[in-house]
Amino acid sequence: MTSGLAQTAPPLPEHAPGRGAARLERAGVGLLLWTGIALIAVPLLLTLYLSVFDEKLILFPPHGYTLAWYAAILPNFAQPVLTSIELGAAAVVGSLLLGIPAGIGLSRHRFRGRGAVSTLLLAPLTVPGIALGLAIYVMLVTIDEQLGSMITGSMVGLVLAHVMIATPWVVRLCLASLTNHERSAEEAAASLGANPLTVIWRVTLPAMRPGIIAGALFAFVISFENLELALFLTSPGVTTLPVAVLQYLEYHIDPLVSAVAVAQTVGIAALLLVLDRFMRLGRIVR
Amino acid sequence: MTSSAALTLQGLTKHFGAHAVVRDVTLEVEPGELIVLLGPSGCGKTTTLRLIAGFVMPTGGDIRLDGRSIAALPPHRREMGIVFQSYALFPHLTVARNVAFGLEMRRSPAAATETRVAEMLRLVKLEALAERLPRELSGGQQQRVALARALAIHPRLLLLDEPLSNLDAALRQEMAREIRILQRAGGITTIMVTHDQTEAMAMADRLVVMHEGRVQQIGAPEAIHARPANPFVARFIGGSNILAGRLDGDRRLVLADGTVLTLAGRYADSGDATLAVRPDSVHLLAPDGNARVEGEVVLSTWLGSVVEHVVRLGPDTTVLTRGPALGRDAVRRQTPGTRVTLAWEPDEERLFDADGNALTASVTLKETNDA
Numbered sequence: 001m002t003s004g005l006a007q008t009a010p011p012l013p014e015h016a017p018g019r020g021a022a023r024l025e026r027a028g029v030g031l032l033l034w035t036g037i038a039l040i041a042v043p044l045l046l047t048l049y050l051s052v053f054d055e056k057l058i059l060f061p062p063h064g065y066t067l068a069w070y071a072a073i074l075p076n077f078a079q080p081v082l083t084s085i086e087l088g089a090a091a092v093v094g095s096l097l098l099g100i101p102a103g104i105g106l107s108r109h110r111f112r113g114r115g116a117v118s119t120l121l122l123a124p125l126t127v128p129g130i131a132l133g134l135a136i137y138v139m140l141v142t143i144d145e146q147l148g149s150m151i152t153g154s155m156v157g158l159v160l161a162h163v164m165i166a167t168p169w170v171v172r173l174c175l176a177s178l179t180n181h182e183r184s185a186e187e188a189a190a191s192l193g194a195n196p197l198t199v200i201w202r203v204t205l206p207a208m209r210p211g212i213i214a215g216a217l218f219a220f221v222i223s224f225e226n227l228e229l230a231l232f233l234t235s236p237g238v239t240t241l242p243v244a245v246l247q248y249l250e251y252h253i254d255p256l257v258s259a260v261a262v263a264q265t266v267g268i269a270a271l272l273l274v275l276d277r278f279m280r281l282g283r284i285v286r
Numbered sequence: 287m288t289s290s291a292a293l294t295l296q297g298l299t300k301h302f303g304a305h306a307v308v309r310d311v312t313l314e315v316e317p318g319e320l321i322v323l324l325g326p327s328g329c330g331k332t333t334t335l336r337l338i339a340g341f342v343m344p345t346g347g348d349i350r351l352d353g354r355s356i357a358a359l360p361p362h363r364r365e366m367g368i369v370f371q372s373y374a375l376f377p378h379l380t381v382a383r384n385v386a387f388g389l390e391m392r393r394s395p396a397a398a399t400e401t402r403v404a405e406m407l408r409l410v411k412l413e414a415l416a417e418r419l420p421r422e423l424s425g426g427q428q429q430r431v432a433l434a435r436a437l438a439i440h441p442r443l444l445l446l447d448e449p450l451s452n453l454d455a456a457l458r459q460e461m462a463r464e465i466r467i468l469q470r471a472g473g474i475t476t477i478m479v480t481h482d483q484t485e486a487m488a489m490a491d492r493l494v495v496m497h498e499g500r501v502q503q504i505g506a507p508e509a510i511h512a513r514p515a516n517p518f519v520a521r522f523i524g525g526s527n528i529l530a531g532r533l534d535g536d537r538r539l540v541l542a543d544g545t546v547l548t549l550a551g552r553y554a555d556s557g558d559a560t561l562a563v564r565p566d567s568v569h570l571l572a573p574d575g576n577a578r579v580e581g582e583v584v585l586s587t588w589l590g591s592v593v594e595h596v597v598r599l600g601p602d603t604t605v606l607t608r609g610p611a612l613g614r615d616a617v618r619r620q621t622p623g624t625r626v627t628l629a630w631e632p633d634e635e636r637l638f639d640a641d642g643n644a645l646t647a648s649v650t651l652k653e654t655n656d657a
Contacts, residue, residue, distance in 0.1 A: 182372055182374060184370040184372055184374035185374045185375070185376055185377075187339070187341055187361070187368070187370070187374065188368060188370060188374040188375075188376075188432075188435070189376070189387065190340075190341075190360075190361040190362045191339055191340075191361050191362070191364070191366050191367065191368045191436075191445075192362075192367075192387050192388030192391055192435070192436075192439060193362050193363075193365070193388055193391035193392055193439065194362055194387075194391050195360075195362050196360075196362075198391070199362075202376075202387075203376055206376075206378040207377065207378070209378075
């Protein structure tokens with residue numbers, strides 16, 4: 001087979017090394033791919049494995065297996081889960097209220113300072129969460145000192161911070177949904193008698209729907225998973241799930257945390273699957 | 287000012303920054319007329335259409351519709367129907383909802399809207415597809431929906447922006463005829479923009495040829511084809527050979543590379559001049575010894591119904607000729623290197639002065655000279 005081919009093929013000296021290099025390249029890509037998959041999957045599978053240990057401490061090998069830790073999630077973390085959901089919902093609403101108009105404005109209008117607004121809206125993506133959390137904390141404390149207010153450690157401060165980190169995603173996804181959409185549909189609507197607000201309501205927003213849905217889901221996930229900001233901004237009364245889990249870990253090393261991690265991963269994976277579906281829809285709808 | 291014109295453009299000008307895109311365009315469009323703005327890309331034709339639609343605001347000049355200035359009105363108050371090159375249908379609405387859009391904006395009663403939508407869909411032969419979404423339609427069908435949507439509102443003006451260029455060749459001619467029939471039947475004053483001169487010729491009552499933001503010539507397609515107003519129009523319409531040189535008394539045109547042409551007409555003028563002659567007006571003859579225009583065949587191309595020859599007259603000068611491949615006047619194909627004489631009739635030659643104005647032949651003495 002290959003030897004026969006090699007005999008009949010014209011003697012091109014650079015041919016054989018080229019074929020070898022391609023094989024090497026394919027092997028290299030395969031190796032990287034499986035290493036990547038292993039890096040992601042092994043901790044997840046281990047966490048899943050740990051979460052069903054019938055042990056108070058993490059011991060190998062376990063005496064048996066149980067689903068009791070899953071049943072224990074809500075009794076232990078009901079309040080933080082509720083806080084995180086409320087916070088996520090508020091972050092979704094806030095970031096959509098900011099991000100949708102910003103997306104329309106940035107994609108549809110050329111104005112002075114457009115570049116600056118665009119940079120400002122996307123900037124939080126580039127700052128490390130810890131730095132952002134510390135900065136917001138210091139700022140809120142200063143404001144509270146000056147005004148005698150109580151924003152630090154309250155839900156308000158958390159919501160504002162989460163809106164800030166979620167908005168760049170909403171803006172970006174809204175912009176993406178509009179770059180596929182033609183401007184002329186809006187011009188056609190205007191020529192048919194639609195005033196500028198009607199054009200946005202009847203033509204622009206429907207075209208943005210996939211981007212808005214994806215943006216909302218992203219905003220929720222970003223907020224729900226966030227630890228760095230919440231570390232600085234939560235207080236005993238207002239604790240999010242990631243912070244509560246971290247606090248729990250300081251005193252207990254048992255499979256409950258693994259169960260929480262698995263439940264959270266499954267929940268967010270489900271959301272991401274929904275999101276992916278809408279993004280694909282967005283690509284087809286144009 | 288009183289005028290019978292449906293639409294008047296008066297010194298219309300648009301600058302984008304320092305760049306003048308539309309310069310001093312003046313045009314009167316009669317009611318029911320179909321005007322085609324024709325020119326190469328970047329000539330300002332699309333910007334002119336967008337100025338009329340209100341999507342861009344003019345830097346200077348006025349736009350009057352039935353005698354009233356609309357230059358300051360926003361697009362949604364101009365009552366114009368527009369068909370875009372990309373159709374620009376609303377992707378989330380059905381065909382019927384697309385057509386109804388303009389009527390809903392006018393708060394037309396539901397029953398009246400339904401009647402009008404049905405009427406429009408019948409007109410464009412799409413009744414069966416009323417509940418489809420735009421993405422489920424072919425390009426030609428989408429184009430029809432766009433047309434029905436634009437006509438449903440009884441527009442005061444129909445604007446067509448390269449409406450046929452996204453369709454394949456066969457469909458393009460069919461749509462061109464359909465649009466023309468609908469437009470004629472409805473007596474709808476229409477402005478269309480295209481870069482395709484065949485399309486423009488086929489559809490226009492009058493053509494407006496544009497170049498670098500300026501109107502070059504306005505007239506019926508036949509008239510522009512027969513008597514282009516300047517070298518640009520001559521080249522753009524009919525693809526004329528353009529030969530620039532200097533009139534040197536009598537009938538001699540001396541080109542920049544030293545080639546001397548004998549013109550068909552006799553001109554009183556002298557100085558710089560540009561000759562325009564269409565490829566299909568140039569006849570290939572055997573060299574006959576008379577001092578006319580001689581050259582050497584460089585290339586012979588058979589295109590089915592016509593034969594084209596490229597003939598070199600001088601170091602920097604070639605001329606394209608085109609003649610029928612069949613029939614009584616069929617042109618024989620010449621092998622490259624053959625010496626030939628070129629000839630054309632006096633009324634098929636256009637001579638322009640240095641400013642691009644057409645010169646008229648004083649007396650045509652060609653026949654007597656040759657005799």
